[in-house]
Amino acid sequence: MSTEEVAPAHQAFNTILVLDFGSQYSHLIIRRLREFNVYAEMLPCTQKISELPFKPVGIILSGGPYSVYEEGSPHVDHAIFDLNVPILGICYGMQELAWINGKGVGRGEKREYGPAIVNVTDNSCPLFNGVNNSQVWMSHNDKLISLPTGFKTVATTDNSPFAGIASIEKPIFGLQFHPEVTHSLQGKILLKNFAVDICKAKQNWTMQNFIDTEIKRIRTLVGPTAEVIGAVSGGVDSTVGAKLMKEAIGDRFHAIYVDNGLMRKNETVTVKKTLDEGLGINLTVVDAGDEFLGNLKGITDPEKKRKIIGNTFIHVFERVSEEIKPKDGSKIEFLLQGTLYPDVIESISFKGPSQTIKTHHNVGGLLEDMKLKLIEPLRELFKDEVRALGKILGIPDELVWRHPFPGPGIGIRVLGEVTPSQVKIAREADYIFIEEIKAHGLYNNISQAFAALLPVKSVGVVGDQRTYEQVIALRAIETTDFMTADWYVFEAAFLKKVASRIVNEVDGVARVTYDITSKPPATVEWE
Numbered sequence: 344m345s346t347e348e349v350a351p352a353h354q355a356f357n358t359i360l361v362l363d364f365g366s367q368y369s370h371l372i373i374r375r376l377r378e379f380n381v382y383a384e385m386l387p388c389t390q391k392i393s394e395l396p397f398k399p400v401g402i403i404l405s406g407g408p409y410s411v412y413e414e415g416s417p418h419v420d421h422a423i424f425d426l427n428v429p430i431l432g433i434c435y436g437m438q439e440l441a442w443i444n445g446k447g448v449g450r451g452e453k454r455e456y457g458p459a460i461v462n463v464t465d466n467s468c469p470l471f472n473g474v475n476n477s478q479v480w481m482s483h484n485d486k487l488i489s490l491p492t493g494f495k496t497v498a499t500t501d502n503s504p505f506a507g508i509a510s511i512e513k514p515i516f517g518l519q520f521h522p523e524v525t526h527s528l529q530g531k532i533l534l535k536n537f538a539v540d541i542c543k544a545k546q547n548w549t550m551q552n553f554i555d556t557e558i559k560r561i562r563t564l565v566g567p568t569a570e571v572i573g574a575v576s577g578g579v580d581s582t583v584g585a586k587l588m589k590e591a592i593g594d595r596f597h598a599i600y601v602d603n604g605l606m607r608k609n610e611t612v613t614v615k616k617t618l619d620e621g622l623g624i625n626l627t628v629v630d631a632g633d634e635f636l637g638n639l640k641g642i643t644d645p646e647k648k649r650k651i652i653g654n655t656f657i658h659v660f661e662r663v664s665e666e667i668k669p670k671d672g673s674k675i676e677f678l679l680q681g682t683l684y685p686d687v688i689e690s691i692s693f694k695g696p697s698q699t700i701k702t703h704h705n706v707g708g709l710l711e712d713m714k715l716k717l718i719e720p721l722r723e724l725f726k727d728e729v730r731a732l733g734k735i736l737g738i739p740d741e742l743v744w745r746h747p748f749p750g751p752g753i754g755i756r757v758l759g760e761v762t763p764s765q766v767k768i769a770r771e772a773d774y775i776f777i778e779e780i781k782a783h784g785l786y787n788n789i790s791q792a793f794a795a796l797l798p799v800k801s802v803g804v805v806g807d808q809r810t811y812e813q814v815i816a817l818r819a820i821e822t823t824d825f826m827t828a829d830w831y832v833f834e835a836a837f838l839k840k841v842a843s844r845i846v847n848e849v850d851g852v853a854r855v856t857y858d859i860t861s862k863p864p865a866t867v868e869w870e
Contacts, residue, residue, distance in 0.1 A: 356382035356552075357544040360399035364388045364407025364417055364435050367863060368482075370688055370826040371523040372403055372433070374725065375531055380546040381538045384723070385688060392422035401429045401542030404436025406521060410485050411435065411442040412449070418442075429514035429541045431470070434483050437508065437517030440491065447489035455481040455502050458526060465497040468509050470516045472536050479506075479520035479527040486519060514541050550732045554587070557720050561591040564718065565677060570595045571718065572664050573679030574656065575626070576606070577614040578748045580681035583733040584721055585624050588679055590736065597625045597667055597675070601659050603652070604632025605752030605766060608774040617742060627667065631659050639754060639761040643798075645870035648761065652751040661714055678715040682722045683729065685825045725824045746777075746791045747825070755870040759798030764851070769796040771849045772815045779841050780819070789831050792819035794845075795858075795869045803846070803853030812853035815845055820867060828862040 359376055363369040363385050376383040386395075388404070402423055409416040419439055423430065432440040438448045461479045463471050479500070487505040490496060494517075498507025508517045516537070522530030538544045565571060571588055575581040575598045588596040600614050611628060619626040638651050657678075664675040721729055726747070733743040749755055756773070757765045772794035780786050795816045803810040817838075822828035842855035858865075 356548055356556075357400045357542075358397060359383040359401045359403060359538050359542060359544055360395075361385045361403045361405060362388045362390060362419060362423075362436075363405045364409065364439075366406035366408070366433075366435070367827075368521055368523050369405040370685070370824065372405060372534070373684075374824055374826075375523050375534050376538055377548055377725070377728070378531070379535050379539070380548045381544045382548040383538075388417050388419055390420065392420045392426065398426060399428060400544050401431070401538060402426070403537075404430065404432040404439055406434030406436060406482065409435065410448075410450070411438045412446070412485075429537065430516070431537050432515075432517040433523070434519060434521060435485075437519055438485055438487065440515065440517050441487050441494075441508075444491035444493060445489075447487055447491055448485055449488040451484060451486045451502070454484045455486075456483075457481060459500040459502065459506075459520065461506055461520065462499050463497070463507075464499055465495065465509070468497040468507070468516075469514075469541055470509065470533060470536050471497060471507065472532075472540065474529045474532050474536075477528045479522070479530070480524045481520050483519065550728060550735055553724075553728075554590075554732065554735060557587065558591045561588065561718070561720060565592055565595070568671070568673045569676040570597065570667075570669050570673050571677040571679055572597045572599050572660060572667070572675055572715070574660065574681070575600050575614065575618060575624075576748055576750070576752075577610055577617065577745075578681075579726075579733060579738075579743055579745050580683060580721060580729055580747070582618065582622075582738060582742055583729050583736065584679055584681040585618060586622055586733070586736045586738055587720055589622070589624050594625055595669070595673070596679070597627060597664075599627050599629060599660060599663055601629045601631050601656060603635040603655070603752060603754075604763070605635060605652075605754045605761070607748060607753075608770050622738070627663060629659060629663055631655070634659070635754075636761065636763060636766075641760060643759050645755060645758075648754050648870065649751050652754050656750075657715075664715065676716055677718045680717060680719050682719045684723055684725050687722060688826065727823055744787055746786075746789070746793075749868055755868055756793060756795045758795060758869060765796055768813065768815075768849055768851050769794060772796070772845045772852065772855075775844050775848060776817055776841055779837065779844070783837060785831075785833075785837075788821075789819050790822045790825070790828065791867060792817070792831070794818075801854040810853050812851050814854045814856060815849075815852050816856045816858050816869065817841065818858040818867075818869070820862070822862070822867075825867065826862075828867060830859045830861060833857070 361372050373383045441447050458478050459481050462476050486503055494508045494510055497509045500506045503519045506519045522533040573585055575585050585598045602611050618624045635655050638655050730743050753766050753769050754761050757769050776794050797814040797816055799814055800811050801814050819831035820828040821831050845855050846852055
């Protein structure tokens with residue numbers, strides 16, 4: 344695939360590098376640092392420092408589910424110590440520091456999971472400046488059984504005599520607990536002490552600064568004559584991306600809305616009104632529903648669906664881009680995508696610590712021989728940052744707070760084979776669900792909600808006759824970053840009304856269920 348991305352944010356902002364060992368909390372480290380305007384970026388723990396495209400101002404080693412002393416466990420490139428920047432190890436990351444400096448790590452007598460009280464034993468340690476004895480969150484089987492060479496103890500708990508350690512000569516620190524989770528009551532102070540006071544990272548990561556630097560980078564990358572096409576869906580990500588591109592290069596950006604036959608009800612009309620009429624963005628609407636549904640015929644595997652949908656998108660984009668003829672004879676050279684940081688994180692596949700959860704269409708569904716160069720200006724942002732960016736760009740609140748819609752659309756909300764009749768059922772059920780959420784004033788309380796059509800049938804009764812029809816699963820979640828999520832607690836009367844409407848108004852549905860699974864262990868979407 345021919346790609347040429349916008350220069351990454353680490354070239355414009357001081358960066359704290361988080362090396363991920365596969366912890367479920369790793370993304371929270373990034374979120375906490377950005378909350379006090381410090382830019383942070385995650386890479387796998389297997390990252391070779393010699394291949395690092397930037398020099399961070401500090402490094403954090405995350406937790407992980409492994410034991411440092413077992414064969415095959417992941418280990419960091421020792422070249423991190425040659426960078427001469429502050430280092431903080433958290434849980435497994437702390438044990439990694441100890442293992443490198445004299446080993447001294449072993450299995451604890453019992454697994455420690457949950458709250459503990461940390462006792463600060465060295466108030467002179469800059470990491471614990473302003474931190475008192477307070478609750479922290481533990482999640483580990485192993486622990487330090489001796490102090491690493493050249494380190495001192497700065498904090499303890501009843502079960503962990505080395506809950507906090509610090510190098511005697513260098514700005515290297517370790518914590519057995521997880522300061523990034525909210526259960527560690529003073530965890531943010533610890534992370535801020537490390538990033539701002541010890542690493543001296545500038546607190547200049549704001550969406551206004553991001554806009555200024557990103558527009559400059561886009562203009563440099565695209566140049567004075569090249570043109571860009573972009574996929575828009577009507578969601579906040581693609582809308583913000585399109586608006587940012589218009590601000591950067593004006594009418595040289597061409598938004599393309601592909602009706603793939605897998606969109607929400609009335610989506611085409613809404614997108615045209617919003618982008619074309621409301622934001623003044625060049626918009627081309629393409630009806631490709633038959634092409635997408637034809638390519639999906641007989642396909643049931645969710646990964647294959649995502650690949651087919653992603654590949655078909657690119658085929659359509661390239662075909663349409665050849666039909667767009669810029670007035671001055673310029674060429675369409677770039678493809679805009681609204682990839683976000685959670686998409687990138689979930690699509691990273693380590694050889695050791697982590698596994699690919701699922702391929703995101705924005706990240707892993709592109710053609711190997713794609714002719715257009717890829718440009719992803721939102722790639723380093725979390726969803727809440729995109730919303731903040733949208734508000735600064737003047738996008739209406741109704742759009743900024745619109746629930747996300749996946750790139751593959753209803754194609755991954757119809758479990759099993761995707762057919763026109765199945766899509767219609769899922770679309771109508773989803774419309775009713777969202778309509779009732781809005782009518783009850785709940786829409787802005789929920790981060791994402793949708794209906795999924797399950798590939799099973801259930802016995803029902805309509806009138807006096809037996810029916811044997813399909814099952815709809817409703818899902819609604821609350822989250823700030825879409826990396827973790829809790830299911831939304833509706834009142835029983837609300838669910839009763841929605842279920843009644845769906846069964847009575849949507850042909851082919853005999854039963855409605857509500858998904859009460861959090862993320863993790865589930866993902867937001869069913870496929």
